[in-house]
Amino acid sequence: MIIDKLAYNSRLSKTAPTEKVIFAITSMIICIISNSILVSFITILAMLFIIIHIGKTNIKTVFNLMTVPLFFLIFGCMAIIISISTDKSEMILYIKLGKIFLGVTKYSIFSVAITFTKSLGAVSCMYFLSLTTPVNDIFSLLRKSIIPDFIVEIAELIYRYIFVLLDVCEKIHLSQDSRLGYVNLKTGYRSTVLLVSNLFIRSMNQAEKTFTALSARGYDGSINLLSEKHKHNKPFILFGLTYIFGVTALTVFLKAGIK
């Protein structure tokens, strides 16, 4: 759950979440619609610039986080790059399997390049959001949105109690481990089963206790909370607007150029 801490420590964490969400989603949409390697590259660079330079998130951490989607992308793209055909004329590299050819075409290289950069661009937009916006702010934004309140409430309770139950889980695991509960594979399995079933019972109890505590504070079926007002970050808005206009203009220009 380090990613959660990163968002709180970002210099942009106090910036109004609405601005950040609009920026991230617009950038992502442009990146996808433009269907251009250049725009995708610009998106990735812009997001990294904001996260690292403006948000002051540690550069090494950001690159470590980026390797996670990269890993999936590389494997996903391997499936796209190889095409199957009975015609080898367009293939640059191929192997023959009976009557069919497995190989790489010019077109498949291009489509992989575009898929790869586009996905990475979209992912970096989401990374921008999750690395600069604390989850609480997302919740307070969702509350104001058209999403039904009870769904946001459930999400918020789940988010909070993940940490409580994670803590319980760690303690049970520690107490099992200290009594040789994981000394070999067989006892390990048994301990895991006990841990999971115990955790389930605990979470049921926790739900009841939380309900009691909520009732004691005047809970009457809906959770109304106040969240603190955020500051508008002028340099960020300026940068965001310039960026979005620039990239939109570039996209339009590229599309027009192709025609």
Add this chain to the structure above:
Amino acid sequence: MNIIETKNLSYKYDDTTALSDISISFEKGKITTLLGANGAGKSTLFLTLNGILKPTSGTVQFMGKDIGYSKKELKLLRQNVGIVFQNPDDQLFSSSVFSDVSFGAMNLNLPREEVKERTYDALKRVGMYTLRDRPTHALSFGQKKRVAIAGVLVMKPKVIILDEPTAGLDPMGVSEIMHLLQNICRNDHATIILSTHDIDVVPIYSDFVHVIHNGGLISSGTPDEIFSDPDLLRQHNLRLPRIAHLLEILNKHDSFDVDFSKGAISGARQELLKLLKR
């Protein structure tokens, strides 16, 4: 004047009797401590005082009137009688400190500006103002406990009930929390009701003490009165404060003429000085 009291109250969980025919009263504007061994019925009693549990028989009176159990009456009661639970993780449900504290005030349908002011004020009172935008799960146990207290203070209740507020805290944390409660009691004229196993703090901070055992009231009085009968306490798995115990030994075994009901350092000091000057 009693702000809250029970009349012949009994409560049963399924077949087990948690409280039996208990009549107990809490004086307005004072700190009253409930002493009792584990399973004596303290937590159950607390939950009946704020209408969470409905007594099987008997009544709870708030400001001289029987409490009602309609939605509207309960809401009004819970606004006036706040409970701080023993485990803050049971109480803190929001991942933002500020939002969590605002919950109680929002339920009172106050204007947003007032909710904000009350939330800030409550956070300042418990010394958590500067940590208000930390995520709840990043707080220490003691900090969570303070936030839980702020979450009740924000409703400006007339009575604040605390289930073992000192459990799990370090010595510094204990005295800070107890000082805070004393301040709330003096400055806001709120009534504080708490349970604790930390017997040594009882004579320092409590105005009154009730001893309960097996769901019944054993004795009531000022700390001095309660601690003047150590045998009764021991019968019910309780003990004297350490200092009072020392004085008791001096009195009974060494035949010194000291009053062993003084459980606080200040009282014991007076007793010992009297003895030395003789």
